[in-house]
Amino acid sequence: MREDMPDYCTIEAAMEVVGGKWKMAIINHLFDGTLRFGELCRAMPSITQRMLTRQLRELEADGLIRRTVYAEVPPKVEYDLTELGATLRPVAGLLESWGERYRAGIIPADSTS
Numbered sequence: 001m002r003e004d005m006p007d008y009c010t011i012e013a014a015m016e017v018v019g020g021k022w023k024m025a026i027i028n029h030l031f032d033g034t035l036r037f038g039e040l041c042r043a044m045p046s047i048t049q050r051m052l053t054r055q056l057r058e059l060e061a062d063g064l065i066r067r068t069v070y071a072e073v074p075p076k077v078e079y080d081l082t083e084l085g086a087t088l089r090p091v092a093g094l095l096e097s098w099g100e101r102y103r104a105g106i107i108p109a110d111s112t113s
Contacts, residue, residue: 017062018088022047022055027085028092030065034080064088 018024022044029035029043040052047055056079059065064085070076101107 017064018091020055022051023059024088024092024095026052026055026059027064027081027088028096030079030081030085031089031092034078036076036078040079059085 018027025044025047026040029040035043037052037056040056041047041049044052056065056067060067063082065079066082068078068080070078098107
């Protein structure tokens with residue numbers, strides 16, 4: 001997948017992997033450590049279980065998170081960040097800082113520069 005992308009689209013490549021409303025939020029929760037599916041649901045009450053499942057599958061396919069299934073009844077499934085996923089910590093920090101400034105009105109919504 002990565003080798004098929006032209007060199008000029010590095011932002012597009014990054015957004016393909018972490019873009020959308022939920023992926024960075026999921027990753028941000030996993031910076032604190034391993035979480036089970038239900039814990040992620042409770043941490044993000046406005047995401048549907050179906051959407052969370054979809055986003056987790058995509059993040060796993062892209063190598064950012066690891067899904068561990070334990071042979072128990074009921075099945076126990078845990079999610080944690082891979083080394084690659086952990087490299088997004090500085091990006092998440094910058095996005096969080098920007099979001100706080102935007103919500104506080106420090107960055108005007110109609111700013112063009």
